[in-house]
Amino acid sequence: MSGWFDPLFRVSDNLLELVGVGGVFSRTVRIGVTGLSRAGKTAFLTSVAANLLARGNPRFALAPLGATDVPRFDHPRHLAALAADPPRWPERTDAVSILALTATIERAPFPDRRIRLEFLDYPGEWLLDLPLLSQDFTGWSRGVLERVAKSGPRAEPFLAFLRGLPARAAGDEALAAAGHRLYRELLQALRGQGLSYLQPGRFLMPAPGSPPPWMGFFPYTGEGGLAGLLANRYAAYVEAVRRDLASPLFAHVDRLVVLADILSALHDGPAAFADAYAALAASAGALRWQFSLSEALQSLLRLEMPPRAIERVAFAATKSDHVAERQRGNLTALMRDLARAPAGGARVAHFAIASVRCTEDFVWTLEGRPVSAVRGRVLGERRLTRSYPGEVPDHAPDPSFWEHKFLALPAFEPMALPDGGRLGVPNIGLDALLEFLLEDVL
C-alpha cells in the first residue's frame, strides 16, 4: 500500500525541502537485524558499517545518538579485530547496541537530503524472547515441555525433577532455584546439540550485571504456590523483554533482515534443522507485519508514536562463502523455500550472503571428477584448507538428503581487509541486499 504513495511522498519531501523545512521531516529508517545466535549479526553490521562508510555517493557518516539509553554499536572495535593480524571474529554480543548512520544524498540544484539509518544489534538468543510477549506462563510452559520431552536423555534430570514435584507444590525459593538451575543446564546442553528454539533467551545469554530475582523460573504446568511464584516471575521477565527489547527496538522497525546460518543447520542434522526453522518462524511471527488501527489508537492515547508495520524483509543465508559460487544459487533457493514473511504487505527477497568473505573458489578434482569447492585459511593456521562440505539442496531437504553427510563448516579466517577495512570489507551479496532494503529511500 505504501508503495502507491511513495511518489507522492517524494514530491512532498522535495517541496518541503525546497521551502526549507525538509529537515523537520527528514526520514529515519529503522532496520531490525534478526537472526539466531551465531547467525552472524555482528559481522553483518560491522561489514554494513564499513562498506557504507566507504561509499562516495550517497555519503554516509556516523549519526549522533543524542540522549538515548542504547549504546552505540562498536564497529571500529569489531573492524579492528577483523583487520588484525592474526584476525579475530567479533566477540559474542551480550547487550543491545545501535548502529546509526546518516546518508547524505546530493540532489543539485536542490538541497542535500539526509536519511538516518538505524540498525540494531542484540544477542541472538534474545530474539526468541519476542514470542513470549503473546504467551501466558501456562501456555508457554506447555509448549516448552512438549519440545523438551522430544529432546532425548539430556532432558531426563529436569523432567525427573518435574515428575518429583507434588501437584500443588508450595512457593518455595529453594524449589524454584533448583528447577531453574536444572532448566538452564538443559538449555545449555541442547544448544550444544545444535538446537536453537531455546527459551527464555536470557537464560543462555544473561544481560550484563547481577541476575534479578525474576530470572529464577522454569516451565511448569502444575498448580499451587510454586506455580504462582513462577508465573509472577515469568510475567516480570516478559515485562522486561517488552521494556528493554520489544518497545524501544522492535516496535518501530520498518525494514527487517533475517539472517540464518543454514549451512551449519544442514550439518547439525534433521532435528536441529527443523528446530532452527521453527525458531525462525516463531521469532518472525512475533514481529509486526501489518498496520493495526487499534494499536495505533492505543499508542496515540499514550501520547506515543504509533508502531510501524514492516515494509521490506530480506531473508539471507549467511556464510555463503563456505560453498562455491555454483552452490550459492541453491542456497538462495533453499532460503526462499524455507523463509516466507507472514501475511502482510511487506516486500520479500532472499539472498545468499557472506558479510565478511573468507574463501576463494577453485575447482577440486575429487574421485576423478571436477568439483566446485572453496579454500581459505582456518583461524590459527598458516596453510590453506580446501572444503567441499557437500551439495546444498535447492529446496527443504527431504529424508534422502540426510542419508548423505554434510560436513561442518571450517572456522575460516577473514580475508585481508584493504587499508584496515577503511575501504570496505570484502563480502558476497551485501550490496544487493542493501540495495533491496534501501532502494526506495536512497
Place this chain on the structure above:
Amino acid sequence: MSELRTKNVPVAPRIEAEDLPAPRLEPVPLPADPRPRTRVGMPTLAASGLAVLVFGLAGLETGNFIADEFARSAILGWAALGVAATGFGLVGLGFWREFKALMALRGVDRLRANLHSTDPVRRARAARAWVRRLPEAETLLPAIDAINDPDAILALLQSGPGAALRAKSEALGRTAALQAVAGIAAMPSPGLAGVFIGWRGLRLVRQIAALHGLRPGLLGTASLVRRTVTAAASVAGVEMAANTAAHAVLSGPIAQHLAGEMAGAGVAARRMLVLARAAAAACSPLSEP
C-alpha cells in the same frame, strides 16, 4: 554402464589442509574506474584562441616594432624594449596573481575533500595542515594530537575556528544588510538601487573570501560567485522560507503603505545575510563538499 553409475553417485564431501603454508587471502581488486576525460568546453577553447591571437600578435607586432627601433638607433631600441618589457611584465604579473587566486580556490576544494574524506589518516592530515595556517594553531594542534579521532577533530574545528569564521562572516553580512537598506532608501531610482545592491553583494563576497585567507582577482571573483551560488542551494533552505514569509508580510498593501519602499529593502537585507552565509560556505574548507 558402470561409468554411468559412477557419474550418478555424488562425490563424497571432503575437507583437507594443503601441504604448504600460504599467505592470508586477499580480495580480488576491483577494476579501477576509468578517469572521466575532462573535455575542454567551447567557451574555454574560444577564449584561449582569442588570448593567443591577441597576445601572440601583440608580441610579434611589438617584436617587429622593437627591431625597427633598434634599426633606427640603439637608444630608441632599448627604450622600446624597456617599455614593452614593463608593460608585458605588469600584464603577466596580473595574470600570475589571477592564477594564484584560482589555485587558492582549488586548494580550498582539495582541503574540503580531504577533511570530509572517508580515510581517517587523510582527514587528520588535512586538519593539521589547515590548522597550521590559523592564529589558533598553537592551541589547536596539541588538542588535535590528543583527540586523534578524525570525526572528533572535524567537530572541534567546526565548533572552534569554523564557528568564529561563520560569526565574522555573518557580522560582515549584517553590515552589508544595513548598508543595503540605507542605500536603497538613498538611491533616486530603482535601477540605481539594483546596481548598488549588485556591487555591495560582490564586495561582500570578496570581503568574506579575504576573511578566509583568499585574495580573489577578477577571474577568482567570478569563480567564487559561481561557487557561492552553488553553496547557496545548500544553506539557503531556511532563509528561502524566511524570505518568502518576509516578502509576503512586508509586501502587503498596508505594510507597503506604512513602510514604503522599505519592504523591498528588508528583503534585500535578508538576501545579504543569505549571501554572507553562502559565501562563507563556499570559502570554508569545513563546509561539506
